[in-house]
Each structure stands twice: as structure tokens, then as C-alpha cells.
Amino acid sequence: MNRLTGFSRAGMAGAAILVVAALVALIAPLLISADALDVTRVTAAPWQTPGAQHWLGTDHTGRSVALLVVQGAGTSLFVGLTAAVLSVGIGTLVGIVSGHFGGLVAGALLRVTDFFLVLPALVLAIALSTVLPRGLGTIVLAIGLTSWPSTARMVRAQTLTIEARPFVERARALGGGHGHVIGRHVLPSVVPLVLVNTTLAVASSIVAESTLAFLGLGDPTRISWGAMLHQAQLHGAVPQRAWWFLLPPGLAIVVVVLAFTLVGRALEAVVTPKR
């Protein structure tokens, strides 16, 4: 009872924002014509201040900033979600395997985890995205491959806690093998934590995507919030005092990341048993 009301305040607000963002991301590409976003075909003048026709003004090529922000939601959310799932997936696998089997396997996996943990994730992601061919897949890979170690550590700790409980010993005495212990006892108690971690990872993945795109390492054929900031920076939005080109994508990132964090924290409060 109490847990539900605890969730309903901030968490529900976050969830509502996410639903709106997801709907916008899904519907926008269907409503916006390709012409409106094509640099060669737009008719409006560049650097227009916000007005009745262009609510958020136009960019350096005359495209509507409002349309760009709406169009960019899809890319940001897609990269955020897939990268988070990838990183949490790797992290969960490494965590459970190293926690359950112990010994040499765990030693080797933990050293790899530590290696990725001490390496600055951003630098590694930049290196990866410069080496690999440019594209959405590369960004997802770069973020996913660099952000899993913290999940792995957490899942490993939870696995060790569960494995120390007498009911796991009972399961072993009943004749249960590795698959049984992991599938019936470890996974069900790790999943809620992983779920919470995923929502939080989405938030950080969106920030990471924006960072990479801002640094010009994104997919140049796609519009994303980070890429918009990159364009704004590149084409002198600051000396132009074109605040309408900088603020909307920035605020969009902040709001969506905040929403994911709120949902994640709310879920965490629900999942974590209170004593």
C-alpha cells in the first residue's frame, strides 16, 4: 500500500513524461514530411526567431527547430534503450557467471570488468566510434560495450548473497545443478534489480549518445538531440544569440533523462525490501 503511494508521486510523473516522449517519437516520423527536414528543400529563412509560423524558430538552414526536436526524440530514445539493454545484458551475464562459478572463471571475468571500470568510458566510446564505421549500430555498440561493468559488479554481489542462503544449499542437496540454481533461485531475485538498473542505464545511455553526437561522432544521416547541439555549436548559434536552437534539444535531454531516473528510483523503492 505504502509502496504504491510512494511510487505514484515522482515515479508516475516520470512515467507520464516517458509515455508522451515515446508517443511523440513513434508518431512524429509519420506526420512530418521529409521535405520539411531536407536542407535542400526548405523554404524558410535561416536563424528565424520563434514566432507564429516556427514555434521554436529555424536553424542555420531554415529548418524548423520544433520539428527537429520532435524528430530527434526517436533516435535518442532508440539508442538509449538498445544501448542500455545491451550493457545490462552483458553486465547481468558476467555478474551471474562470475558470482555463481567462482574460481578461475570469476577471476578472469572480474579482471576484465575492472579493466573496463577504470578505463574512462567516454574515451573508450570515442575510440570505438572512430574505428568502427559510422552509424547508429556503432553508437549503440560503443555505449553498450563501455557501460556494463557497474551492472556486472552489482549483479555479482546479489548473486553471491543469494548463493549463501540456505535454500540454495537445499536446492543443491536435492540434486539441482548449475542451471537449476541459476534459473530457479538466482535469476528471479536478480531480475528486479536488473530492471531498475536498466531504467537508470537508459538515462545515462541517452546522455552518452548526446555526448558522442555533440562531439560529431554520431550518425550524420540522422537527427538526434546531441547532433542538433553539435550543429548549433558548429554553425555559430552562440555568436548569433540563437538560444532557440540550443535550449530545446538541451531541455529535451534533461527532461527525458530526469523522467527515466525518476521511474528508476521509484522502481528501486518498490523492489528493495524494506525492513
Added chain:
Amino acid sequence: MTPEVTNPVLELKKLTVHYGHKRVVDDVSLTLAPGQTLGLAGESGSGKSTVAMSVLRLLPRTARVDGEILLDGHDVQTMSWGTLRAVRWASASIVFQGAMHSLNPVRRVGDQIAEPMRLHGTPGRVTELLEQVELPLEKARAYPHELSGGQRQRVMIAMALACGPRLVIADEPTTALDVVVQAQVLTVMKRLVAEQDLGLLMISHDLSVLAETCDDLAVMHRGALVERGCTREVIANPRHPHTAALTAAFPVIGDPAHRWAEPAAAPEPLLEVRDLVVDYGRTRAVDGVDLTIGQGEIVALVGQSGSGKTTLARTIMGLRKPSSGRVIFDGAAVPLKGRALKAFRRQVQLVLQDPASALNPRHKVLDAVAEGLRVHRIPGDEESLVTAAVERAELRPANLYLDSLPHELSGGQQQRVVIAGALVLQPRLLVADEPVASLDASVRGEIVALLLRLRRELGLASLIITHDLGLAWQIADRVAVMHQGKIVEQGSVEQVLLNPSHDYTRALLRAVPQV
């Protein structure tokens, strides 16, 4: 029999405590004079700990307390926050149950003993306190994990005495300790009470512990005080049926009425352990053990904690690899891995000490019992097999319980679920690690009777691991006494417990509290 109470340290007048609408303490009145020792007995949920906590106003905010609690004549209920702080520890202190959890793991115990003295500005020296509880002085610099369970409990007692209180409340002070250490801790407490003219309120579910320490005894049942009087009289002639049930639950070694196992002819061997050695790194936990369990025989393996008895049991079950030696089951060596080990595990089942943690809190009773069936992919109607096993474990009718989660069941019911989970595989040997240690007195007898009935009806052999010699007397055919990794004595129950030949067995028997 109660001595003339002139100036009681503690007086409870019609104490009643509610949690919401639930009445957990019901109209309890008690008095305790200096130098008097009072035992408060009762099962879990009887409200005995709530009474103890109410004395220092340590109950959670949700508790509603009515009646008077007079500490040295002052009502605790109406004290200001400052007065209450001054009273806590200086006039009444508590020895808590789990010394490991009540001590701060990252501070030296000497500092922790000094903490109440510093807070209250009481003069005194940690060394004197350590001397009083018979701990070596250099232990003041030790951290809690460097001390044994008995030493930690002594630290707790030293801490309770730090500010020279007039009343000490001991809440299950020896529950987690084995018999020998328990006897030592009780001796220390008894001596200190006599020397310092303290009032002692001791809470326990174990009547024999209270009988050993306290002159007077009060029995609580469902929040109410059902009996109060001189300990010897209460135990010898219980007037309330609940008191009678409590006294009956603790077996007296040597009393034929408490010997429930019926004599059986020497059986064919089912499990043989030959010269088994198990090492943990450099320490040798099991050191050359020979042990035989016959078909349908109940063998008790007794010894102090740390004697290696649990390691021996784990090795027999194939949960741990022996360093050398052999385990032979039904004429063949126990396989160490693979499918053969899995098949062997079907025949030997484990029952753990604490049923609450032996069951996955997320699994329903049906899933918990069926776990073994699923692991071994046993054909047949799962639900009917589970129902049969659950009813064998005397949870009737089974369909009332199958959909429950463990936390909805009582301790005894949980232990029956664990036993049912073992029975469903139709094992031939049950290895039970302290099967009744965490259960209430009245439930304990029922589980012991269940184990004996399973032997009678199914021919199920058991290895019972316990530090409780009374349990061995009650249930076992043979007893093996383990000390520092070796079996120092084994033989029939009568021979070992009534006529011990090894010094260690005699020491164990001496430590058993006498009712």
C-alpha cells in the same frame, strides 16, 4: 516464597501493549527486588520480549502502552527525554540476544564497553569489567569477529554492567551458544548477580536455562502471565497446561519417559564413512572419521560448534569433496560428480536448521516441495505426489498449504514443508542439521515425533546433527560424539549418555542445564 518486597527495582502494574488492534501484552503485573532473579519463559510471539523492551521504553512508536512501568519507583512512561536517557543503562541495562549483531564490527570491544561509561560520565575501568566477566585483558583491543560466540556474549554482559545498573535484562542471552559455552556464560551471570546485588530479568524459551539461573519463574502465553512462582515448584508442579507443555518439551537425559525411540535390532549398514578427512585450507575440519549408519537407524552426531560435525554431514551428502577417505552408500562408493552424484542425492536428503531461510521466500509451498521432483524429472502427477508428501509431513489437508508462501506459515509448518520436500523424493537417509534448534518448545516435540514416525513407517534412516544432548536421548539409537574433527566416542544412546567413557563426553553432559 517471594521474599519481602520493600523497595523493588522494577514493578510492572497492569502492563498492556497494543500494536494497532493486536494486544501483544495483556495485563502483566510483576515485581522484582534487588538481588532477585526472575525468569520470563514463553514461546515466540508470547510477548516476553515486548515486556523487556517496554522497561526502557524501547518499543517502536506504533506500540500503545497502558499501565505503569516503575523503575526504582519512577514511572518510565512519564519520564522526560533527558531523564530517560540518564536512566537507560545507568539504572537498567539490557544484554541483547545476538551478540554479533549488537556489537559494532569495526570498533574494538574495549571502546564499545567504555562507550556507555563515557556517555554517562561514570567512573570505572574497562579492565575491571573484563575481569568480572572472566575475559583476558588483552581482548579489549580485539574486534568482535576475532572473538568466539561466548566471548562476545561476555563483552555484552560487561557492557551491560558498565554503568553499575540495579537491573539487568537479559533477552535470550545464550540462545546462539552451544551447551558448554552456555554453561560458562550462565555461571558468570549468576555470580555477578549474587556479588553486585542486581535484579536480573532473564528472558528465554528454554526452561532449563531459566531453571539454572533464576530463583523465580514467570510463564507467558499469548501476552498474558499464566503462572508465576518459585522456579523449582513451577517446574515440578506446573498448574497451567501451557507450563506443563513447556516443561514436557525439554527431555531429561536418563528419564525413560523422555526416550521416544523404540529399541531395534542391529540393522544392515546403509552408509559407511571410512577414515574421512576434510581440510579447509590448512585447518583440518574432519580428521579421520569412521561412522556407520544402519538401514532405518537414527544416529545422533553431537559436539560443540566448530567440532566439524556440519562439515562431516556436508561431505556425506556430496556437497563438499573429502581430502581423503571414503563414503560408501549401500555398498558402493558415493560418486563425486555428474549424473551418478545426482542420482545419489535422490537417496539422501537434507533438512536444515532454520526452515525460514531454507525455503526460497518467493516460492510457494507447492513449488518448494516439487523442486526435487522437477530437478530429477520424476514422471507422474506432480500435484498428487506433492500432496502425498505434504500430508506425510503432517500438514493436513495439504491443499490448505500448497498455495501459501513460506512467510505465511509458522516455524513448525515451515520445517514440515522442508521435510516434505525431502520426502517427495523417497530418500533412504535424512541428514538433519539441528532440525529443532530454531523451533518453539511445543513444536519441537511434534517434529521429533514426526521423524520417529517416518522411521517406523518408511524405514527412513536419519543422521541428526545437534549440540543438544537431550534431543539425542529422545530420538537416537546411537550417538557419536565429535570433538575437534575426531569422533571420540560412539555407541548406543544408553551407553554413551548414561555411562560415558571419554572425558569430553562427560564435560558435555556436565554442561547440560539441570531442571
